[in-house]
Amino acid sequence: MKNGTLYLIPSNLSDPFSPTQIxxxxxxATASSLNHYVAENAKTARAxxxxxxxxxxxxxxxxxxxxxxxxxxxxxxxxxxxxAGQNVGLVSEAGAPxxxxxxxxxxxxxxxxxxxxxxxxxxxxxxxxLMASGLNGQTFxxxxxxxQDKTARVNAxxxxxxxxxxxxxxxxxxxxxxRNQAMYADLLLTLAPSTRLCIARxxxxxxxxxxxxxxxxxxxxxxxxxxxxTLFLFLARxxxxxxxxxxxxx
Amino acid sequence: MKNGTLYLIPSNLSDPFSPTQIxxxxxxATASSLNHYVAENAKTARAxxxxxxxxxxxxxxxxxxxxxxxxxxxxxxxxxxxxAGQNVGLVSEAGAPxxxxxxxxxxxxxxxxxxxxxxxxxxxxxxxxLMASGLNGQTFxxxxxxxQDKTARVNAxxxxxxxxxxxxxxxxxxxxxxRNQAMYADLLLTLAPSTRLCIARxxxxxxxxxxxxxxxxxxxxxxxxxxxxTLFLFLARxxxxxxxxxxxxx
Numbered sequence: 260m261k262n263g264t265l266y267l268i269p270s271n272l273s274d275p276f277s278p279t280q281i282x283x284x285x286x287x288a289t290a291s292s293l294n295h296y297v298a299e300n301a302k303t304a305r306a307x308x309x310x311x312x313x314x315x316x317x318x319x320x321x322x323x324x325x326x327x328x329x330x331x332x333x334x335x336x337x338x339x340x341x342x343a344g345q346n347v348g349l350v351s352e353a354g355a356p357x358x359x360x361x362x363x364x365x366x367x368x369x370x371x372x373x374x375x376x377x378x379x380x381x382x383x384x385x386x387x388x389l390m391a392s393g394l395n396g397q398t399f400x401x402x403x404x405x406x407q408d409k410t411a412r413v414n415a416x417x418x419x420x421x422x423x424x425x426x427x428x429x430x431x432x433x434x435x436x437x438r439n440q441a442m443y444a445d446l447l448l449t450l451a452p453s454t455r456l457c458i459a460r461x462x463x464x465x466x467x468x469x470x471x472x473x474x475x476x477x478x479x480x481x482x483x484x485x486x487x488x489t490l491f492l493f494l495a496r497x498x499x500x501x502x503x504x505x506x507x508x509x
Numbered sequence: 510m511k512n513g514t515l516y517l518i519p520s521n522l523s524d525p526f527s528p529t530q531i532x533x534x535x536x537x538a539t540a541s542s543l544n545h546y547v548a549e550n551a552k553t554a555r556a557x558x559x560x561x562x563x564x565x566x567x568x569x570x571x572x573x574x575x576x577x578x579x580x581x582x583x584x585x586x587x588x589x590x591x592x593a594g595q596n597v598g599l600v601s602e603a604g605a606p607x608x609x610x611x612x613x614x615x616x617x618x619x620x621x622x623x624x625x626x627x628x629x630x631x632x633x634x635x636x637x638x639l640m641a642s643g644l645n646g647q648t649f650x651x652x653x654x655x656x657q658d659k660t661a662r663v664n665a666x667x668x669x670x671x672x673x674x675x676x677x678x679x680x681x682x683x684x685x686x687x688r689n690q691a692m693y694a695d696l697l698l699t700l701a702p703s704t705r706l707c708i709a710r711x712x713x714x715x716x717x718x719x720x721x722x723x724x725x726x727x728x729x730x731x732x733x734x735x736x737x738x739t740l741f742l743f744l745a746r747x748x749x750x751x752x753x754x755x756x757x758x759x
Contacts, residue, residue: 269640277535278533279533279534280533280630281533283528283530283533284529285530286530355639355640355646356640357640357641357642357643358646363643363645363646366642367643367644367705367721369643370721376641376643378636378638378712380530380532380631381630386605386608386628386633386635387628389605389607389608390605390606390607391517391607391627392607392616393607393618393619394617396605396610398650398653399651400648400649400650400651400678402648403647403648428650462628463630467627470620471617472620
């Protein structure tokens with residue numbers, strides 16, 4: 260029998276959301292047609308499918324959870340429909356499945372079994388933030404969360420800035436909303452005045468706001484960081500390179 | 510007067526394309542409504558807008574080019590409609606504007622002038638490839654093109670693999686289609702047998718194919734790399750960490 264296909268379906272970054280703003284209609288149609296899902300959280304996945312406009316009773320759709328509680332033995336059950344010729348959808352809690360979430364595990368397993376993996380277009384805060392930052396999109400790195408401990412976090416920022424300067428690399432990371440203010444304070448204290456810092460908040464949401472400034476400019480304004488999903492990005496300026504615009508254009 | 514908004518509109522990765530597979534209908538509506546565009550290539554941008562279903566005569570839409578030939582003095586002209594309260598769209602040759610293209614320049618300038626920048630959802634080969642690879646999406650870096658010179662390229666691969674092992678970091682890069690075969694050969698020769706290598710070809714296109722295997726498994730098959738847009742991704746295995754699935758699930 261021919262294997263099914265594993266479809267990777269990005270989900271909403273903010274709530275409430277309008278499906279026609281975040282997913283192509285062809286992707287909504289594919290997502291609505293599937294009877295098997297793997298999701299980080301079944302309840303959120305059901306709400307997502309309902310908002311997409313799935314007409315069938317949502318409880319008839321099988322949704323298996325893949326998260327930090329999942330045991331390795333459970334993965335076989337997730338793979339079973341694929342091996343039996345059924346298509347399966349993978350959704351994350353927010354954004355692209357397999358990027359900064361545990362979904363990559365089932366994707367890796369699908370490859371091991373020769374199952375076709377098809378990534379579908381949808382929202383990703385990492386990509387949207389990078390686009391909107393105006394920072395270097397030719398070389399960049401995403402680091403997930405930085406350490407929670409203050410000293411370790413400041414050290415991490417120092418190292419990332421050195422690397423950014425050396426490689427002309429945009430550095431991206433996230434923080435849990437209630438720590439945004441502390442992260443912002445540490446960044447302003449630690450980064451060089453000429454480093455460009457972008458704060459990208461609530462991407463695709465009602466309170467979306469993306470702003471890039473030099474650290475020196477951020478320092479002279481008081482920014483109340485709200486408890487919204489936030490992506491931080493920065494790019495250090497290499498003194499010997501001159502302004503990036505001159506560099507790039509000539 | 511209130512400034513206009515700079516909308517960042519991802520474009521098709523492959524040709525021909527179906528708009529309903531790659532862009533949300535709300536994004537198609539926004540793209541169709543704009544009278545001012547900045548694009549890497551005006552001709553490609555016109556073809557893109559036509560396929561989206563723009564009904565007005567496309568030649569009535571102003572499209573200014575931003576590419577390696579653009580001089581710094583030309584940027585003011587691109588900014589002018591925004592400062593006059595008009596919205597402007599930014600499109601790339603393929604995929605997300607500002608990511609691996611010169612569009613970031615105008616985005617940076619918009620930030621300097623306090624102009625709102627709104628990134629819209631659409632296709633990006635980097636993100637689609639990362640999702641579909643099953644490799645680590647918690648820590649990853651994109652490097653654009655590796656050096657063309659063989660020795661320099663092999664050295665770059667060696668260094669990226671060392672870094673991948675040390676930081677558990679997925680490494681991503683692209684190659685021009687006619688050099689795909691040489692890149693593939695260099696990767697198989699250089700990477701460790703246990704390193705997982707993903708080859709993501711023609712994403713969103715008719716010949717899309719994404720496959721991840723250990724280098725040892727790639728070596729025992731002959732792969733004719735076709736001259737299709739290809740993203741390469743790899744993740745080195747750290748011997749002392751054990752298989753990533755055990756690590757992640759515990």
